[in-house]
Amino acid sequence: xxxxxxxxxxxxxxxxxxxxxxxxxxxxxxxxxxxxxxxxxxxxxxxxxxxxxxxxxxxxxxxxxxxxxxxxxxxxxxxxxxxxxxxxxxxxxxxxxxxxxxxxxxxxxxxxxxxxxxxxxxxxxxxxxxxxxxxxxxxxxxxxxxxxxxxxxxxxxxxxxxxxxxxxxxxxxxxxxxxxxxxxxxxxxxxxxxxxxxxxxxxxxxxxxxxxxxxxxxxxxxxxxxxxxxxxxxxxxxxxxxxxxxxxxxxxxxxxxxxxxxxxxxxxxxxxxxxxxxxxxxxxxxxxxxxxxxxxxxxxxxxxxxxxxxxxxxxxxxxxxxxxxxxxxxxxxxxxxxxxxxxxxxxxxxxxxxxxxxxxxxxxxxxxxxxxxxxxxxxxxxxxxxxxxxxxxxxxxxxxxxxxxxxxxxxxxxxxxxxxxxxxxxxxxxxxxxxxxxxxxxxxxx
Numbered sequence: 361x362x363x364x365x366x367x368x369x370x371x372x373x374x375x376x377x378x379x380x381x382x383x384x385x386x387x388x389x390x391x392x393x394x395x396x397x398x399x400x401x402x403x404x405x406x407x408x409x410x411x412x413x414x415x416x417x418x419x420x421x422x423x424x425x426x427x428x429x430x431x432x433x434x435x436x437x438x439x440x441x442x443x444x445x446x447x448x449x450x451x452x453x454x455x456x457x458x459x460x461x462x463x464x465x466x467x468x469x470x471x472x473x474x475x476x477x478x479x480x481x482x483x484x485x486x487x488x489x490x491x492x493x494x495x496x497x498x499x500x501x502x503x504x505x506x507x508x509x510x511x512x513x514x515x516x517x518x519x520x521x522x523x524x525x526x527x528x529x530x531x532x533x534x535x536x537x538x539x540x541x542x543x544x545x546x547x548x549x550x551x552x553x554x555x556x557x558x559x560x561x562x563x564x565x566x567x568x569x570x571x572x573x574x575x576x577x578x579x580x581x582x583x584x585x586x587x588x589x590x591x592x593x594x595x596x597x598x599x600x601x602x603x604x605x606x607x608x609x610x611x612x613x614x615x616x617x618x619x620x621x622x623x624x625x626x627x628x629x630x631x632x633x634x635x636x637x638x639x640x641x642x643x644x645x646x647x648x649x650x651x652x653x654x655x656x657x658x659x660x661x662x663x664x665x666x667x668x669x670x671x672x673x674x675x676x677x678x679x680x681x682x683x684x685x686x687x688x689x690x691x692x693x694x695x696x697x698x699x700x701x702x703x704x705x706x707x708x709x710x711x712x713x714x715x716x717x718x719x720x721x722x723x724x725x726x727x728x729x730x731x732x733x734x735x736x737x738x739x740x741x742x743x744x745x746x747x748x749x750x751x752x753x754x755x756x757x758x759x760x761x762x763x764x765x766x767x768x769x770x771x772x773x774x775x776x777x778x779x780x781x782x783x784x785x786x787x788x789x790x791x792x793x794x795x796x797x798x799x800x801x802x803x804x805x806x
Contacts, residue, residue: 414652416645419615419635420557423649425659426565426621426628430693432653437558440539441634444609444617445482445505446560447547449567450528452501455494455513456571457531464517466495475521476511481548484509485588496585502574503583504590505608507546514545521545532559535566549611557632564606564619564630575621578605595643596620600650606630608639616642622650627659658699661691662727662737669725669739670708676752677714677745684708684722685742692727692735703728708739718744 416435423433431437458464469491477488484506486492492512500509514524521544528542537559543550568575581592593608602622609617615635622629631650636642663669665688672682694702708723716722720741727735 414649416633416649417636417641418633418645420632421634421645421649422557422561422630422632423653424561424565424630424632425653425657425693426568426630427659427691428693429565431558431561432629432657432693433649434558438539438556439634440554440556441617442549442553442611442614443540443542443547443555443560444611444614445547446555446607446609446617446619446634447528447542447545447553448501448505448510448609449560449563449607449619450532450542451510451513451524451545452498452574453563453567453571454517454524454528454531455498455501456567456574458517459494460571464494466493466498468494468516470494470497470512470516472508472512473515476508476515479507479511479546479548481507481546483507485586486512487586499577499580499583500585502577502607503580503592505593507548510544510546532563536562547609547611549613557634560619560634561630561632564621564632568605568621568628568630575604575606578607593639594618594620595639596646599643600647608642610639618642618646620646620650624654627654629653656696657693658696659691660694660699660702661689662704662725663690665689666742668742669706672708672722673711674716674745675711675713676748677716678748679743679745682712682716682722682745683742684739686725686737687719687740690735690737694729698729701729706739714745714747716741716745718742720744 411431411434413434418435419441420436420439421433422431422435422437424431455464459466470493472486472488472490472492474488477486482505484497484500484504486497486500486506486508492509494513494516497506497509497513500506501513511521514521518524518527524545525542528545532540532542537555540555540559541552542555543553547553578592578594579597581597582589583592584590594603594606596603596618600622602624603620604623605621606619615637616639617632617634618636619630619632622631629650631646631653633642633646633649636645663686666685668683668685670684672684674680674682705726705728706723707726712722718741721738722741723739725737725739726733727737
């Protein structure tokens with residue numbers, strides 16, 4: 361056997377023995393990994409209190425939290441009732457959505473048709489064959505409930521009232537208003553035109569969430585057009601300075617309706633009362649259910665979108681630290697009587713092994729009241745992390761398996777020797793191949 365072949369043979373033997381020793385050391389320690397698995401808690405009810413049912417002097421009522429959508433109070437919430445001018449809230453939703461998507465502008469001049477001018481009921485008193493800016497027509501609908509302004513805007517957006525009404529119903533279905541159907545944009549009496557307290561609360565929530573600037577119109581207590589001053593029919597704007605909207609309504613078949621939004625200490629509630637006997641009763645009952653909500657519930661903001669909850673150790677990755685985040689702002693409505701029993705727990709491993717994908721679920725954030733889990737929020741990887749190279753991965757494997765310092769030195773030294781052996785063997789082989797190749801092209805003299 362030549363010297364070169366003997367050297368190669370010795371290197372291979374050394375590498376094999378060294379690798380086997382390293383493998384045995386690592387394998388023996390694998391069961392003692394310091395990476396902890398996630399705790400899986402038992403399932404608990406997602407809600408600790410059902411919506412309260414209390415007597416309201418009206419045909420139907422709902423109290424909803426604007427941020428979370430939680431229902432705090434119901435009274436015949438799904439009873440179908442003619443919407444009256446509540447229909448205008450959906451009309452305004454369609455208008456503001458068109459503004460948002462730049463289909464129209466507030467400064468656009470809208471031609472007033474004879475049909476719009478002739479529309480009965482409450483009016484803004486626009487004149488036939490004049491042009492009125494979109495911004496003024498919005499005020500006419502939101503503040504003084506102008507039926508004429510509704511028709512003018514319907515014709516401007518979709519050419520005629522019938523097409524606009526079909527669009528209204530598509531919006532209603534998209535928003536989840538399953539028990540509602542609209543026949544016109546203003547709410548004047550019509551066969552089959554119905555809605556519910558729940559559906560109107562749902563619409564109001566979407567409206568103030570999607571178009572918060574719209575509230576500046578609904579807060580106006582008076583509006584003057586063509587020299588005619590009219591007052592906002594929402595009397596709670598004067599009685600309660602936390603009220604900043606939203607819409608009244610009345611037709612004989614339904615009674616007096618009121619949907620109100622109020623904001624106290626950054627907490628917005630939506631109250632709907634439908635079918636009261638008088639304007640005074642609808643205002644009194646609306647204030648009653650608002651007071652119930654604010655006195656008995658508090659809004660707990662858990663965290664903001666992108667907030668870093670923890671930084672995990674990453675093994676065998678190109679990065680050593682991984683920030684853990686939640687993807688959206690999360691708030692909860694908590695009964696005041698349970699506030700001192702609220703506990704928040706992060707359930708995360710101590711570390712993680714690469715590769716890691718961005719937005720990969722790494723753990724959860726548990727909210728409990730007493731022994732009941734009421735919310736489980738996933739915690740995600742803020743970035744993706746690729747696998748590291750062989751040397752770093754091997755080094756991390758040593759640390760992951762909890763070796764003593766002496767054994768770490770032994771294993772690391774053995775690993776380095778193995779890598780050196782591989783490098784030397786590769787170099788010798790390359791040199792030998794080059795030497796053989798060069799000899800092929802050399803002609804010796806005869």
